[in-house]
Amino acid sequence: MALYSEKVMDHFRNPRNVGTLDDADGVGEVGNARCGDIMKIYIKVKDGIIADVKFNTFGCGSAIASSSMATEMIKGKPITEALELTNKAVVEALEGLPAHKLHCSVLAEQAIRAAIKDYYDRNGIAYDKDMFPDFDEDDHGEGEE
Numbered sequence: 001m002a003l004y005s006e007k008v009m010d011h012f013r014n015p016r017n018v019g020t021l022d023d024a025d026g027v028g029e030v031g032n033a034r035c036g037d038i039m040k041i042y043i044k045v046k047d048g049i050i051a052d053v054k055f056n057t058f059g060c061g062s063a064i065a066s067s068s069m070a071t072e073m074i075k076g077k078p079i080t081e082a083l084e085l086t087n088k089a090v091v092e093a094l095e096g097l098p099a100h101k102l103h104c105s106v107l108a109e110q111a112i113r114a115a116i117k118d119y120y121d122r123n124g125i126a127y128d129k130d131m132f133p134d135f136d137e138d139d140h141g142e143g144e145e
């Protein structure tokens with residue numbers, strides 16, 4: 001029995017949306033303190049829609065596959081919909097991840113949320129802080145102008 005689904009292997013071997021966006025409207029970077037992996041997601045927003053999205057993941061194969069799938073799932077979607085993307089939905093789309101690799105998919109969910117929060121912050125768009133429980137202002141001195 002294969003440990004990883006065909007979908008995971010496909011997105012790991014041929015990840016979609018890899019790279020950066022120089023003119024990104026929002027950038028989200030998150031890391032997993034235990035494994036040390038880092039994921040960075042760039043979004044371009046037009047009329048409330050995620051017009052483009054790229055990622056750079058310095059991490060394991062499951063994290064790369066999760067980033068690839070997650071970016072595919074939010075591309076062309078309204079921001080509000082992207083905010084609702086859960087790691088569970090990413091795992092389902094990947095046709096499963098081993099239990100000890102589920103945390104890798106959480107990074108994708110968090111990185112997208114961080115990028116959207118950055119977009120809101122840059123544009124002075126008001127939001128309910130409860131929408132971003134993962135990101136405590138006091139923890140992240142991003143030093144942005």
Ligand code: FES
Pocket residue numbers: 032035036037059060061062063101103104107
């Ligand atoms: Fe670190 Fe997968 S082991 S994100």
